[in-house]
Amino acid sequence: MIVTTAALGSHQLALIASVDNHSSPKLVEVNWLQVGDSWHRSKSISKLKKHYQLVDQDFTFIAENSLSRKEPAQALLIEAIAQLTAYFEGERQTFDLPIDISLGTAFQQQVWRALQEIKHGETISYATLAKRVGNPNGYRAVANANGKNPFSIIVPCHRVIASDGKLGGYTGGLDKKEHLLALEGVTYKT
Known part of the structure; x- marks a missing residue:
């Protein structure tokens, strides 16, 4: 899993994308960070680890300005940030991003x-x-x-x-x- 955070106006979001060599990456979470919190404190991290069977793997944090379009999961995070930015600027009303909702019932x-x-x-x-x-x-x-x-x-x-x-x-x-x-x-x- 690749994680980044993005500042959108006065708010912070944590974005997490799957990294799977067998399929295209998908977003698995995009959620608000409370003031002073880091993505490590997300209550969903343990659920995500269990759901995606990440026994020997962990989450890799990459700062927004260090994401690379050459890596598919990172490119997805870049696109998600671009679409969210456009939404916050009033230039976008819908999102076109692959999401994995399988964590839910x-x-x-x-x-x-x-x-x-x-x-x-x-x-x-x-x-x-x-x-x-x-x-x-x-x-x-x-x-x-x-x-x-x-x-x-x-x-x-x-x-x-x-x-x-x-x-x-x-x-x-x-x-x-x-x-x-x-x-x-x-x-x-x-």
């Missing part, structure tokens, strides 16, 4: 795919998302799957709000959800 994967159908500048409620995944009474389960989304921004869980029009929760912190929705021109109740 079948239900979580279903929710994450449904999240990708929510358009830029649109919000839906947790209840609506539950209906879209065929579980109309499962808004709490959907909210839980939302919270486990390993691809902040790219899989836009920030576009799901409470039925009363208020923000609800956000794993990265409500300040980040507010920032992302403001970038997309979305208003919500406070």
